[in-house]
Structure formats: C-alpha cells, structure tokens
Amino acid sequence: MNSAALVHVPGEPPRHGDAVEPEPGPGELLIAVTAAPITPLDRLCASGTSYFGRPAVPYVPGVQGVGVVERGVGRILPGTPVWFATSAGMAPGDGSMRTRATAAEQDVVPLPDGADPVLVAALGLSAVAAEMALTWRGGLAAGEHVLVLGAGGIVGQAAVQLARAAGAGRVVAAARSQAARDRALRLGADAVAALPDGPAEVAELATELREACGEPVDLVLDPVFGVAAAAALRVLRPGGRLVNLGSAAAETAPIDSATLRSRSLQISGYTNNELSAEQRHAAITRVAELAAAGRLTVEYAQAPLTSVADVWTAAARTVLVPA
Known part of the structure; x- marks a missing residue:
C-alpha cells in the first residue's frame, strides 16, 4: 500500500x-x-x-x-x-x-543539480507567483525600485529576493511583524516598513511607506490588498504599476480615483492559473536554479x-x- x-x-x-x-x-x-x-x-x-x-x-x-x-x-x-x-x-x-x-x-x-528538494517544495508555486508577477505581469526592468507588501509570507519573502535577482535598483519590504521585517533585511531588502496589524488610515500608512521608500517606486507587488494596497499606490511614481496577487488582508481596498488619475497609475491582477505549461516550466526552473x-x-x-x-x-x- x-x-x-x-x-x-x-x-x-x-x-x-x-x-x-x-x-x-x-x-x-x-x-x-x-x-x-x-x-x-x-x-x-x-x-x-x-x-x-x-x-x-x-x-x-x-x-x-x-x-x-x-x-x-x-x-x-x-x-x-x-x-x-x-x-x-x-x-x-x-x-x-x-x-x-x-x-x-x-x-x-x-530540477537542476544541487537543488534541495524540501526547499524547492517550500518555494514551489508561491515563488512562481512572485517571479511572474514581478517580471511577466509587472514588467520589472533593471534599476527600477520595488515595494513588496506582505513580505512576511512565502510569496513576499521570495519576491524580495527575486526582485533583487531580476536587477531591481532598490527593494523595500513591508510586513506586520518585526521578525518578518528583520528577515526581509537579511534576505536583501534595502529598507523595511511596518504594516498595520489592525485598522489603519490610508494617509498615515502612505506616509510611513514613503519614508521607507525614500523616493517614488516603480512597481508594487501586493499579495495583501486592503488599506496597504491603497497606501502603496500613493508612493508610486507617475505611470507606476501595482500588481495584486492576493487578498491576505482584505478583499476590498479604499482606492481613490484622484490617486489613480493624477499619476496615470496601472493596477493589474495576477494568478498562476494564467500561465501556460511552458511559462510555469521556465519559472519553476529559474526558482530551482536560484535556490540551488x-x-x-x-x-x-x-x-x-x-x-x-x-x-x-x-x-x-x-x-x-x-x-
């Protein structure tokens, strides 16, 4: 049996x-x-x-x-x-x-030689989502600045490192716990910001994110949505992009029209279900090679x-x- x-x-x-x-x-x-x-x-x-x-x-x-x-x-x-x-x-x-x-x-x-099977299993489709949301959906270019929301989760942890591997010029990680923020720094984030563990105001959180980012960012990776996503939109440069791939914090977000229109921002959704077998094969291979x-x-x-x-x-x- x-x-x-x-x-x-x-x-x-x-x-x-x-x-x-x-x-x-x-x-x-x-x-x-x-x-x-x-x-x-x-x-x-x-x-x-x-x-x-x-x-x-x-x-x-x-x-x-x-x-x-x-x-x-x-x-x-x-x-x-x-x-x-x-x-x-x-x-x-x-x-x-x-x-x-x-x-x-x-x-x-x-899998490539030297890939730890348990680590690859832990990364799996979560890392694929981070990789493809950053590069394929998000269009990350070398030198761009990235803000990763929900950096304490598997997707967020992977995204911090994958953004760096893709050539991001600066990576800022936002997470609720101090332990998650400390880990993000060890994984290569340039700076960290605290996400609220409860109700929060969009304007206040936007100020905190802006201080951590130092200057407007090009791309936000968002697996949480809610207030955090609405605040992150306010730190994007004109023409900046936010890619949402989850709703760990909330199913809705208080996004205002003025923020979107004044900066001509782009919001995109991402799901692994969109990937072809060839795309998933390439993404898993890259994830496994980086892990190895x-x-x-x-x-x-x-x-x-x-x-x-x-x-x-x-x-x-x-x-x-x-x-």
Missing part, C-alpha cells in the same frame, strides 16, 4: 493512512515523493468550500510536490529529480501527499507525512516528507 494523507471529511484535517498504489496512465509518470508542501490552496480545496466544488472523498491532497521519477515517459527518464503539479481537490484524483504519486508529463519539471545557487530561500518547517493531521493548520509553511 501507499502511505498517504487522506481527506475523509471535507473541512477536517487529513489523516495519515494507506492508499492504493498509484498506477500511471498514458502520458503520466510515477514519482517517488520526497517532499510535499501544505499550501493555502490545499487547505481551501480540502475544506469543501472552494469554487472548485466539494471534492469526492477520500482523496489524497497536495497540488504540488518534489520527487524522483520511478517510471518515466518521453523526455523525462527514471532517476530524474523533479517538481510536479497535480489537480488534487480541484478535479477527481489524488495529489502529492503520499510516498508515490503520478503526474502528467506536461506538469513535471526536471543559494540566492533564494524561505522560512519553512519540515514534518513527517505521518504527522499531517497535527501540522495541517500550522501558520508556517510546512513541507511533509516520508517518515
């Missing part, structure tokens, strides 16, 4: 148990899983309240993972270390939180697969590994 995390009741944490050994179908690979992160999307899908609908149970969660190919097809040979994606919780089928998994070849990306080179990391915890029920709702990014 296949050791696995199993969702038996939507809304309840998965429990460790045995699942049927997976058998790859046409165009699929069999992968020995070495690391599987618990992500917000996994929890949302398993809750039964996502727009994907209530999943059929029992099922193995895990929308992404890292492993070694045991049975390959096409260009990917057995023994190749890979990152892979699944549609677990979004469509019928099982995911990555088990000792062996299957994935379609187009959803599998070979010691230029990209995030804070995460590691736990055995058998403890999935205990760590399912942990605040920190947790990566499950075979016991």
